[in-house]
Amino acid sequence: MIRIAITPVAYAxxxxxxxxxxxxSVMAGLGGVAGWAGWQWLFLLEGLPSVxxxxxxxxxxxDRPEEARWLDSEDRRxxxxxxxxxxxxxxxxxxxxxxxxxxxxxxxLIAIFFCLLWANSTLTFWAPSIIAxxxxxxxxxxxxxxxxxxxGAVGMIFNGFDSDRRREVRGxxxxxxxxxxxxxxxxxxxxxxxxxxVVFALVLAITGTMSAIPVxxxxxxxxxxxxxxxxxxxxxxxxxxxxGAVAPYSLGVVKDATGRLSAGLVVxxxxxxxxxxxxxxxxSLRETAPAPRRVLAH
Numbered sequence: 001m002i003r004i005a006i007t008p009v010a011y012a013x014x015x016x017x018x019x020x021x022x023x024x025s026v027m028a029g030l031g032g033v034a035g036w037a038g039w040q041w042l043f044l045l046e047g048l049p050s051v052x053x054x055x056x057x058x059x060x061x062x063d064r065p066e067e068a069r070w071l072d073s074e075d076r077r078x079x080x081x082x083x084x085x086x087x088x089x090x091x092x093x094x095x096x097x098x099x100x101x102x103x104x105x106x107x108x109l110i111a112i113f114f115c116l117l118w119a120n121s122t123l124t125f126w127a128p129s130i131i132a133x134x135x136x137x138x139x140x141x142x143x144x145x146x147x148x149x150x151x152g153a154v155g156m157i158f159n160g161f162d163s164d165r166r167r168e169v170r171g172x173x174x175x176x177x178x179x180x181x182x183x184x185x186x187x188x189x190x191x192x193x194x195x196x197x198v199v200f201a202l203v204l205a206i207t208g209t210m211s212a213i214p215v216x217x218x219x220x221x222x223x224x225x226x227x228x229x230x231x232x233x234x235x236x237x238x239x240x241x242x243x244g245a246v247a248p249y250s251l252g253v254v255k256d257a258t259g260r261l262s263a264g265l266v267v268x269x270x271x272x273x274x275x276x277x278x279x280x281x282x283x284s285l286r287e288t289a290p291a292p293r294r295v296l297a298h
Contacts, residue, residue, distance in 0.1 A: 015149075019046070021142040028138070100224070100232045108282055109219055113240035115275035116216065118247040119180055119209045122268040125248035127202060130187060130261060134198035148203045155207035160214045169222075170285060173215045174276045179208030181272040188265030209272065219285060247271075 023042055031038030062068045065079035100106050127148065131141045155176070163172040183204030190197045217233070224232045247268065254264035279285060 018146065021146050022046075023142060025142070100228055100235055103223075103232070105223055105285065106220070106232050106235060108278065108285070109216075109236050110239050112275045112278045113216060113236055114243045115271050115278070116177060116209065116212055117240050117243040119177075119184055119205070119268050119272035119275075120213070121244040121247040122184070122251055122265070123202075123206055123209060126251055126261060127206070130198065130202055130265075133261060134191070134195040136195055144199060148199070148206045149210075151203050152206040152210040155211040156214055159211040163215050163218070169215055169218045170279055173212050173219075174280050176208050176212035176215065177272055177276045177279075180205050180210075180212060181208070181269045181276065183208055184265050184269035184272060188262035188269070191260065191262045212275075219279075222285075 023046070026042045026045060027038035029038075030036070030041040033041065036044075065071065065076050065083070068076065068079075071079070127145050128141050131144050132138070136144060159172055159176050163169055166172075183201050183206070186201035187198060187205055190201050220229060220232050220236060251261065251264035251268065254267070255261050
């Protein structure tokens with residue numbers, strides 16, 4: 001039996017594939033309907049599924065494999081055994097919630113993820129503008145962005161699968177984030193090299209940056225478990241996501257000052273490169289135990 005891990009984070013890339021053309025269609029087709037602007041319809045139609053998904057999650061998502069009604073008894077036992085093996089392979093880890101706030105490795109991961117999300121947020125908010133500025137028409141922007149995120153989804157799945165297979169995390173994160181940083185820098189530097197050169201660089205940036213995200217989340221599991229893992233992941237995610245407010249705004253300021261996005265993209269590339277340097281240089285993140293095996297379903 002072949003079992004393949006499909007990380008939930010990959011669905012963010014798939015959402016980008018579908019969301020780009022959808023957003024373009026809504027903005028173009030519903031602008032002015034019922035007195036609403038296109039962006040208002042977009043917020044409504046893209047926000048409602050998330051609200052509904054929250055209620056569905058509360059009602060149907062199980063807490064443990066033993067509660068998953070869609071699995072047969074054999075799969076439930078296999079998943080439970082995999083989780084037990086993960087806990088044994090990982091060795092002793094911190095379980096106390098309060099220890100998370102004073103743990104320097106947690107703060108280091110916050111810094112690393114902040115740098116990565118700086119690049120990711122820059123791409124998420126500004127990719128359509130980058131494509132349009134390269135010279136493509138409005139009707140093509142959504143489709144090109146969707147295609148770029150399709151390549152990104154493939155990269156995420158491949159990088160996560162290879163990381164699991166080799167049981168190595170830091171190198172896979174560093175390579176993917178470095179690829180994203182190079183792509184971001186090239187996107188800014190090739191602004192005058194032709195539209196398809198910009199698209200190629202943008203695809204590199206999206207693929208590398210998004211491929212680093214699922215691999216990153218293996219790092220907290222090396223030293224946190226139980227309630228501490230839940231608190232640590234929440235703390236890392238919530239604080240690092242402040243980059244989502246700072247990065248797009250800062251790029252907008254640069255664009256207003258210079259008239260172009262190039263300088264801001266190079267800055268975002270340098271920030272992402274800092275994530276690579278931190279994860280490679282920090283001795284506290286080096287593998288001290290085998291990478292936890294992912295729970296897989298056929």
